[in-house]
Amino acid sequence: MIEFTLDGRPASAQEGELLVHAAARNGVFVPTLCHDDKLEPYGGCRMCVVGVEGSPRPLPACATRVIEGMVVSTNSNVPQLQKTLTEMLLSEHLNADPGGRPNELVDLARELGAEAPLILPDAKREPYSDRNRLMGYEPDTCILCNRCVRYTQEVMQCSALSLEGRGPEARIVPTWERSWLDTECELCGGCLSVCPTGAIYEKFLEGAGVEERQLEQTKTTCTFCGVGCQIDLNVDPETKRIVKVTSKPEYVSNEGDLCVKGRFSFNFVHHPDRLTEPLVRGEDGALHPASWEEALRAAADGLKGVIRRHSAQAIGVLASARLTNEENYLIQKLARIGLGTNSVHSCEAT
Amino acid sequence: MIGSNTTEAHPVLALRIKKAVRKGATLVVADPRAIWLTKIAKRHLQLRPGSDVWLLNAIMHTILEEGLEAEEYVREQTEDFEAVREVVSRYPPEEAERWTGVPAEAIRATAREYATERHAAIFYTLGITEHACGVDNIWSLANLVLMTGHLGYESTGLNALRGQNNVQGLNDSGANPTYLPGYQPVDDPVVRAKFSEAWGAEVPERAGFRLDQIMSGLHDDRIKALYLIGENPGHTEPNAHHVAEGLSKLEFLVSQDIFLSDTAERYADVVLPASSFAEKDGTFTNTERRVNRVRAAVPLPGNARGDRQIVLDLARELGCDWPEYPDAESVWNELADLCPNWAGIRYFRLEDEGLQWPCASVDDEGSRFLHEKTTARPSGRGKFHPVEYQPPIEEPDADYPFVLSTGRTLYHYNSGAMTMREDGITDKQRDPFFEISAEDASSLGVADGDWMRLVSRRGDLQARAQVSSRVFPGLVWMALHFAEAKVNWLTHDVGDPLIGTPEYKVSAVRLEVV
Numbered sequence: 001m002i003e004f005t006l007d008g009r010p011a012s013a014q015e016g017e018l019l020v021h022a023a024a025r026n027g028v029f030v031p032t033l034c035h036d037d038k039l040e041p042y043g044g045c046r047m048c049v050v051g052v053e054g055s056p057r058p059l060p061a062c063a064t065r066v067i068e069g070m071v072v073s074t075n076s077n078v079p080q081l082q083k084t085l086t087e088m089l090l091s092e093h094l095n096a097d098p099g100g101r102p103n104e105l106v107d108l109a110r111e112l113g114a115e116a117p118l119i120l121p122d123a124k125r126e127p128y129s130d131r132n133r134l135m136g137y138e139p140d141t142c143i144l145c146n147r148c149v150r151y152t153q154e155v156m157q158c159s160a161l162s163l164e165g166r167g168p169e170a171r172i173v174p175t176w177e178r179s180w181l182d183t184e185c186e187l188c189g190g191c192l193s194v195c196p197t198g199a200i201y202e203k204f205l206e207g208a209g210v211e212e213r214q215l216e217q218t219k220t221t222c223t224f225c226g227v228g229c230q231i232d233l234n235v236d237p238e239t240k241r242i243v244k245v246t247s248k249p250e251y252v253s254n255e256g257d258l259c260v261k262g263r264f265s266f267n268f269v270h271h272p273d274r275l276t277e278p279l280v281r282g283e284d285g286a287l288h289p290a291s292w293e294e295a296l297r298a299a300a301d302g303l304k305g306v307i308r309r310h311s312a313q314a315i316g317v318l319a320s321a322r323l324t325n326e327e328n329y330l331i332q333k334l335a336r337i338g339l340g341t342n343s344v345h346s347c348e349a350t
Numbered sequence: 351m352i353g354s355n356t357t358e359a360h361p362v363l364a365l366r367i368k369k370a371v372r373k374g375a376t377l378v379v380a381d382p383r384a385i386w387l388t389k390i391a392k393r394h395l396q397l398r399p400g401s402d403v404w405l406l407n408a409i410m411h412t413i414l415e416e417g418l419e420a421e422e423y424v425r426e427q428t429e430d431f432e433a434v435r436e437v438v439s440r441y442p443p444e445e446a447e448r449w450t451g452v453p454a455e456a457i458r459a460t461a462r463e464y465a466t467e468r469h470a471a472i473f474y475t476l477g478i479t480e481h482a483c484g485v486d487n488i489w490s491l492a493n494l495v496l497m498t499g500h501l502g503y504e505s506t507g508l509n510a511l512r513g514q515n516n517v518q519g520l521n522d523s524g525a526n527p528t529y530l531p532g533y534q535p536v537d538d539p540v541v542r543a544k545f546s547e548a549w550g551a552e553v554p555e556r557a558g559f560r561l562d563q564i565m566s567g568l569h570d571d572r573i574k575a576l577y578l579i580g581e582n583p584g585h586t587e588p589n590a591h592h593v594a595e596g597l598s599k600l601e602f603l604v605s606q607d608i609f610l611s612d613t614a615e616r617y618a619d620v621v622l623p624a625s626s627f628a629e630k631d632g633t634f635t636n637t638e639r640r641v642n643r644v645r646a647a648v649p650l651p652g653n654a655r656g657d658r659q660i661v662l663d664l665a666r667e668l669g670c671d672w673p674e675y676p677d678a679e680s681v682w683n684e685l686a687d688l689c690p691n692w693a694g695i696r697y698f699r700l701e702d703e704g705l706q707w708p709c710a711s712v713d714d715e716g717s718r719f720l721h722e723k724t725t726a727r728p729s730g731r732g733k734f735h736p737v738e739y740q741p742p743i744e745e746p747d748a749d750y751p752f753v754l755s756t757g758r759t760l761y762h763y764n765s766g767a768m769t770m771r772e773d774g775i776t777d778k779q780r781d782p783f784f785e786i787s788a789e790d791a792s793s794l795g796v797a798d799g800d801w802m803r804l805v806s807r808r809g810d811l812q813a814r815a816q817v818s819s820r821v822f823p824g825l826v827w828m829a830l831h832f833a834e835a836k837v838n839w840l841t842h843d844v845g846d847p848l849i850g851t852p853e854y855k856v857s858a859v860r861l862e863v864v
Contacts, residue, residue, distance in 0.1 A: 133774040157368050157390065181778055186760055188361065204774070218647035221634045223627035224763055226512025227363045228636025228704070233628055233647040240648050242628060252703045253636060259361035261763060265775060266628070268768040269648065273609050275623035276652025287610075287621060292653065292663070299577075299620045300667035302602040306575040309601075313556060316564035316573050319525035320580030321514035323657055324632025324644055326681035328516070329523040329531060330661040331579060335558075337551035338668045339577075342527050342536055342558025347586050348517045 004070040019061035019072065020048055028074055031082060031108050033089075034145035035062035036194050037249060038256075039154050045089075045145050047108070049081055050074050083112045090116035092123045092168075093197070094140040100211025101198030105143055122168040132180040134187055134264050135203055139171040142199035148172055148191035155257065160185035172200070187260040193246065202244045210236050215243060222262045223322070229254035229262050242266045303339060312340030319346045352380040352402070352491070353477020353855075356387060358760040360475075360511050360637075367473075376467070378460050380405060380452075381477060382755060383785070383820045383827060393456055396822065399755050400481055400742035400856045401450040405457065406490035407737070408446030410438040410497060412461035419465070423499030427725065428732040434493050437736040449739070451822075465498045469505035476513060476757070480854040482743045484846045489735035496732040502721045512637040513758070515627075519635030522692070522707070523685060527558030532689025548688055550671070561587075562850030565843070568596025575602040579657065580624070584613035585765040588852040589843035590836050591809050606660055609767050612833065623654035630656050632678040633700070635707075639720070641695050642704035742856040743844045746824065750806060750858035752790075754840060755827045757854075762831035770831065782813035782835035784828035786861070791817045794861060803862040804828070809839030812864060826859065 001012045006026050013022035018041060023030050034045035043063030050061045053071035058081060066072075086109050090096075093116070096106050109115070125139035144163065149172060152160045160183050164173045175183045192200040198212075205212065215234040222229040230251035234244045245263050249256035278295030279287040290298070306314055317335040319328045335344035356364040364387070371377050371390045379388050380395040380402075388394040397405050413419055414435055424431050443454035464470050472495060478487045491508050500506040512518050524531035530553065534541040542553045559567060565587055567573030576597075587593045597603065597617045605614035606622040614621050632644045650656065655663070658678060665672055675681050679697045686692045691708035695716070699705055705716040724730040746753055761779040762769040769775055784804065786796075796802055798817040803810055804826070813828060813835050821827055828837045840859055845852045 131777075133777060154372070155365055155368070157372070186357075186361070187775070187778060216647075218645050219643075220627070220645045220647060221515065221636075221642040223515050223634075223768075225360050226514060226517055226637035227360050228515070228634060228638075228640055228642050229362050230642065230703075235647050242648060253638075253640065253642075254362045257362050257365050260761060260775065260778075261769060262362070265763070265769050265772045267773075268608075268771045269626045269628045270651070271609075271771045273771065274626075274651045274654065275608060275610055275621065276654055278623060278653070279610075279618075279621035281619045287615070287618070292655070295620055295622060296663050296667045299604045299622065299664055302604065302619055303575055303577065304668065306602050310574050312554070313559075314572065314574040315577065316559060316567065316575070317577045318561070318564070318579065318581040318583065319520060321512075321516045321520045322580040322627070323516065323520070324630060324678065325516065325519040325523045325635060325641070325685065326632040326678045327579075327630075327657040327661065328520050328525040329681055329685045330658060330665075330675070332524040332526070332531070333549065333672075334661055334665050334668075334670070335577075336530075336545075336553050337549050338665050338670045340554050342554055342556065343564060343573075344525050344558060345527055345561040345564065346520055346525055347561065347581055347583070348514065348520050 002066060002068045004066050004068070004072060006072050007075055008073075013066040016065050019050065019059075019064045019066055022066045023050075023061060023072070023074065030061045030074060032062050033104055033108070033143065033196050034147060036147050036151070038194070039147065039150045042146065042150065045085070045143070047082060047085055050078055051076050079112070083114045086112055086114035087117050089143050090114060091118055091120050093143065094119065094123055095138055096141070098138055098141055098198065099201065099205055100213050101201060102213060103198055104196035106197075120168070125168065125171055128171065128173065130174070130179050132187070133203055135180060135189060135192055135200060137172060137200050139199070141197050142172060143197055144170055144172075145196060147194040147196065148200055151190045151194045156186070156188060156190055158184050158186065161191060187264065188258060189260070189263040190257060193256065193258070205243060210238060210243075217246070222258075224259075224261045224265070227253060229258055231258065231262060233266070241270050307339065313343065315339050315341050315343065317341070317344040319344060321346060321348050351377065351387060352472065352474045354473055354475035354511055355381070355383070355385045355477075355757060356473070356475075356511065357385070359513060359758050361760060363511065376463055378463070382822070382825060385820065393460060395450075395452045395456055395460065397450040397452050399753055399825065400483070401739075402478060402481070402487045403483060403490050403737055403739040404441060404446045404449040405452060406487075406494055407438045407441035407739070408443045408457045409461040409464070410434070410494055411441045412443060412458045413465045413497060414438060416462070418462065419497045420499030424497060427499070428496050428734060429729065430734040431497070433736040434497070434734040437738060464494075470498070470500050471506050471509060472500075473509045473511055475511045477855060479851055481851075481856065482844055482846055482853045483740045484851045485848045486737045486740065490737050492732070493734050493737070496734060501725065501732070502719050502723070507719070507721070510637065514764075515636075516634040518637060518639060519633065519641070522635055527560055531685055532691055534689070545688065548684075560850045562843075562845050562852070565593060565596065568593070568599060574600060576600060577604045577606075578614070579606045580608075582611040582613050582765050582767070585611070585833065585836055585838065586830065587843070588838050588841040588845075588854060589808050590838035592843065606657065608654070611765070611767065622660050623652070624660060625650055625654060625656045630658070630678070632658075633682060636704070639706045639717075640704040641692075641700065641707065643697070643700045743853055744842050744856065744858045746858045750860050751824070752859050752861060753825050754804070754806070754837075754857045754859040755825065755855045756830055756837045756841060757827065759829045759831065762829065764830065766831040766833060770833070782811070782828070782832035783816045784813045784826050785816050785818040785821045786826050787821050787823045788817050788819065789823040790826075791815055794863060796863060801864050803864050804840060804859050805862060806840035806842075806857055806859045808842065811835040811837070811839055826861070
């Protein structure tokens with residue numbers, strides 16, 4: 001541990017710890033925008049500047065490591081600097097709240113009492129459209145913090161996105177301004193998950209009746225591979241439909257990261273092809289809707305008939321990795337003592 | 351990484367590997383295809399499909415030749431080492447090069463790096479298991495791990511990456527002909543007596559059939575009825591035309607699922623509309639044995655029912671007198687009460703994050719490492735199994751000159767029942783395709799995107815050629831996701847002699863221009 005001074009009080013930090021983390025552990029919250037714990041220190045937006053004794057100018061807490069005896073101040077001229085920076089960002093932030101998405105800049109502005117002093121005449125950026133149906137980008141909401149580009153480079157290690165243009169023309173684009181579908185982008189949506197302002201967003205939410213902030217979240221486990229990513233199903237409280245899937249950095253196993261299936265493949269849950277009625281094959285050879293009572297009777301009678309004519313050993317039961325432990329437990333119990341066979345297995349035999 | 355296309359099959363786990371490599375870890379990829387991870391790997395061992403035993407035995411040959419084995423670990427913690435020493439002495443790297451296509455020097459270098467690094471882990475997936483010699487492949491990997499003592503501590507071990515969300519839990523909960531829940535053998539009378547007493551009914555003594563035996567039973571009159579829950583064997587089992595023929599002979603078929611599969615549409619007598627993961631409570635167990643909560647977020651559609659409810663309703667209809675099981679937790683508690691390694695895992699402990707079994711009591715924090723103190727075998731000693739190379743069942747010949755290997759892509763999931771219904775994803779990948787080398791494409795006169803016919807002894811299909819540097823001449827690769835071009839029409843159904851796992855990774859095909 002090393003000792004330093006934070007706002008006039010003694011504080012301690014781990015060797016090599018970033019100032020932003022050390023301050024938080026000592027009870028001082030330093031606001032950030034471009035910082036993300038998943039990514040390398042960047043220090044791009046300067047929102048986290050703090051005063052450090054001996055330094056001629058304020059330093060970014062997200063990119064400065066604590067050293068022994070450092071004297072740090074977050075309360076002299078720092079709040080005024082943060083407010084000014086926020087005002088500068090707001091003056092280019094024409095579309096502050098598209099779709100009611102969470103927006104760290106707007107939250108911060110509210111906290112600091114910052115408002116755009118003026119709108120820059122050349123602030124309007126060229127709109128961006130892409131034929132993919134999953135992700136959109138709203139340049140007028142983007143603050144060019146580069147978190148998305150850094151996520152693609154550092155975490156995914158791909159070159160799907162880049163920061164193009166300068167000054168008022170600057171914006172984030174898929175490589176060579178091609179569609180997201182035509183680059184090496186794997187549609188994982190990591191870029192939108194780290195975007196602080198909702199500039200990159202789930203496209204299918206456009207025109208949804210409910211604001212993102214009002215979605216109900218249920219934490220569960222992803223249904224695809226065996227990694228067991230922890231996810232939040234975001235449900236529209238009125239329609240009771242899943243409208244998006246998110247995750248959080250503190251979740252074990254995936255640390256908030258998801259893949260294309262985990263993040264974007266949930267519409268199947270509400271697909272019109274879902275089976276909604278039991279079906280029983282009739283004399284005509286076709287499947288017909290039936291009541292549960294009829295279907296369960298038919299299932300039980302059919303299975304009992306096979307046991308009677310042959311034996312329980314003539315029945316195979318295939319359970320599934322799609323199901324929960326509890327369901328699989330009941331299925332094997334049914335096979336063994338309900339039907340009388342140990343022949344219960346699944347395609348997971350591989 | 352061996353036989354694992356991690357960035358596509360386990361994309362989020364692959365992020366950890368990418369991060370480790372970025373921080374300086376050495377990555378070696380052994381795979382017949384130049385998968386994404388080879389871009390950041392120090393070395394790619396591009397072996398011929400089915401030659402894993404040659405590769406692994408040659409790695410062990412080098413380790414023993416150069417005296418790099420963990421002598422003390424082998425002496426104190428293992429048994430039957432000498433038999434492996436004898437076998438691998440006959441697998442020198444130079445000869446391995448001829449069988450595997452991997453340069454002898456690359457084999458030697460990998461052996462040295464793996465044996466001398468204290469934190470060295472092996473990850474594998476179905477590229478290892480889906481062979482007629484799948485068990486041999488696993489034993490070879492286990493031999494390598496034991497020989498070097500890479501077991502029971504951080505960043506080591508032999509790590510199976512489970513392909514589906516609850517492969518681990520499915521087996522843990524006893525949906526297995528050999529084991530009752532918690533891997534308690536059904537052929538042990540004491541175990542049977544314990545479950546019979548708890549359940550108030552006799553657990554049958556007669557051995558059950560494995561999946562492959564059930565499938566072959568469709569043809570030899572052993573199996574007359576199937577109860578399928580969330581399974582579509584007409585798509586996912588090998589030699590699928592033959593499977594369909596078998597299904598057509600059934601006297602009775604029940605399908606419990608969320609969509610009407612093509613198998614159910616043609617052959618089911620009763621279809622029961624069931625629940626998706628978003629509509630139910632319970633637990634899934636991930637690939638690191640972590641039991642995670644599953645929570646219902648949305649209501650069931652129409653008259654569909656939860657799978658727990660359906661099984662209970664059917665049990666009642668069959669005359670079973672079971673407890674109420676008002677919720678998933680009551681089922682879990684019965685499982686945990688009967689299974690010592692799960693006894694300490696209870697729902698109230700899973701609220702924030704999952705727990706890894708073994709977990710013996712409610713004050714047990716669970717186990718990060720299965721073999722932490724000693725190997726988890728009754729003797730406490732890791733067992734070496736000597737393995738000799740066996741060639742694949744079906745090798746290419748003049749009529750069927752290409753090796754076909756199969757697998758999964760990033761964008762889709764198994765039979766495609768879920769992901770093929772996602773427009774945003776099918777925009778990226780929809781048509782059936784197969785990977786072919788530029789050399790083969792050129793000699794057959796086909797260009798990228800051209801449709802071709804793939805023909806095996808068991809069936810044929812049409813797919814688009816994707817000219818790719820991922821495969822080498824003589825090898826083609828195709829995913830299993832496409833309903834209109836089921837690659838399992840082509841695969842053969844001779845599996846591993848011990849456990850029946852099909853050899854999805856090696857079949858012989860020919861290619862025809864259409």
